[in-house]
Amino acid sequence: MHIPFLDLKRLNEPYKKEILNAIEKVIEKGWYILGEELELFENEFAKYCGVRYAIGVGSGLDALTLILLGYKELGLLKDNDEVILPANTFIATALAVRRANLKVVLADIDAKTYNIDPEDIEKKITERTKAIIPVHLYGQLASMNEIIDIAKRFNLLVIEDACQAHGAIYDNEKKAGSLCHAAAFSFYPSKNLGAVGDGGIITTNDKNLAEVIKALRNYGSKKKYYHDYIGLNSRLDEIQAAVLRIKLKYLNQEIEKRRKIAKFFLENINNPKIKLPLPKKINPLKYKQHVWHLFVVRCKERNKLKKYLEDHGIYTQIHYPIPIHKQKAFKELNKNRLPVTEQVAEEILSLPIAGYLNKLEIKYIVDVINNF
DSSP, X not given: OOBOSOOHHHHHGGGHHHHHHHHHHHHHHTOOSSSHHHHHHHHHHHHHHTOSEEEEESOHHHHHHHHHHHHHHXXXXXXXXXXXXXXXXXXHHHHHHHHTTOEEEEEOBOTTTSSBOHHXXXXXXXXXXXXXXXXXXXXXXXXXXXXXXXXXXXXOEEEEEOTTOTTOEETTTEETTSSSSEEEXXXXXXXXXXXXXXXXXXXXXXXXXXXXXXXXXXXXXXXXXXXXXXXXXXXXXXXXXXXXXXXXXXXXXXXXXXXXXXXXXXXXXXXXXXXXXXXXXXOHHHHHXXXXXXXXXXXXXXXXXXXXXXXTTBOOBOSOSSOGGGSGGGGGGTTOOOHHHHHHHHHEEEEOOOTTOOHHHHHHHHHHHHTO
């Protein structure tokens, strides 16, 4: 059997006809930037997340960057302010902070969830700390109640990096993207809600922030040829917005498919060498908090396991093999010591998980892992 880590053609096949029709309509209209499809999608995504505003942009990285730049324009952040984020995340989280001319401060993670550890956040706060960016890694929500409590005590902004958590629900009530001051999402093709190219979106209930970001994404302009800010060109185009409108209708169904696969993995992988991401029996609250963008296991013999699975036709990935503080791009952080992140990076392995996987494929993955 051959099971790639992700097959985007197979992923989009159920929606292919609707997607092609949507693209054709955009081409027939002849309006490709900042048009009706984007406005409709922004309204639909805002409603889905339970917020007042959504602003479509070019990527998840741009979404994070524009939030920070927006807060700088509003006077809530300034150059070299410190922003705390988890060491275990995709580098885009840190790149956004650097691009906004702010200082990256890394906190270690909780070994059980792989998300930022609220206790370590508090240890990293200084008089220059102005914001926290919790990342809902792999589709599991960070400990937002604790993080928001810390932020209130120290008067800090909280910005969700929800790029992997479309549709996750916190405390059985609020969705990712509505839990704090603002949030960033990515529509990279592999996401649970993925475009057929790049894209991102910002959600917020802050009218002032939304208005500034709308201008910043469009060369700093609210009115054509009148520029209020030093902006950039980062706009979710009409074709991607049209595609995402189709796929948003099916997002909850896709999430449930992933949850069923994750449940099967949790209940049936019983190799003592494999550490699962959650207990075999998930309580209902935890069930809603995870949308399983990735299913990540840990193994002391990770590299041997990866090779073994490939030899049996199962392809995996590592998210993420090199922590931010070990990257050449952030050499000023190379002396940092974040022991949990460093240990996890040596052991994690992401298994295939997508709604298109059938029962035979899912069972095969489990059987092969159990025989390792």
